[in-house]
Amino acid sequence: MIAPAKERIGEIIRRLRKAYPESRTALHFETPLQILVATILAAQCTDEKVNQITPILFKKYPTAEALAQAKQEEIEAIIRPTGFYRNKARAIIAAARKIVSDFDGQVPDNMNDLITLPGVARKTANIVLSSAFRKAEGIAVDTHVRRLAYRLGLSRQKDPNKIEQDLMSIVPKTDWIDFNYMLVDHGRKICQARKPLCLECFLQDLCPSAKEFLRAASLKSRAEARQTSLRPKGSKKTLSQERKKKK
């Protein structure tokens, strides 16, 4: 029987910190504006791809003023490889215009103001706050955090804002900044979406999903072994493929 999330979370964080002591965003940036733009571009795109594009974009448009005056087609041409480039270009220009008009050209350093920027919801705002300002006003919930929070039994919610509320109620505030990045690292290395590597996972004894995944993996490998043993000698085809061929 697995203990309630509140009782497991301390040990989960301790082990994550030990495994990923340098956890931080993989996006390259030097200023709050750059991490804001990079995070907008990272939607539905890999961090590696974004990191290839942003040096070109930031060189041509180094300030919020420059981005605010940019032509949409020119931004689109640069960011096209990140996908959804029309929406992203529109959001970047609109956010830059608001930063210039309402915040004196500086990216705001608090949640309430950040989420007034077009294209910026809590996830993006949390990443900007934690990465650029080392401020914890929440926990960024992206696809990895959503998946791992569910598998680890930390939240049964589907809506990112509700997942964030669940996490904020059990994760100590001093761990909010790193919690997203550690779960992202674990989601990429071990608890992958399609095939979680539960046998290798250092959270196995703290995870309510481990048993289920391990049982499914063992059933699958037993079925594969049985099928291999039923194949006629020398044949690489499965028995059902052989039967189909005879018909």
Ligand code: SF4
């Ligand atoms: S035990 Fe499996 S499901 Fe649980 S966190 Fe580890 S890899 Fe993910």
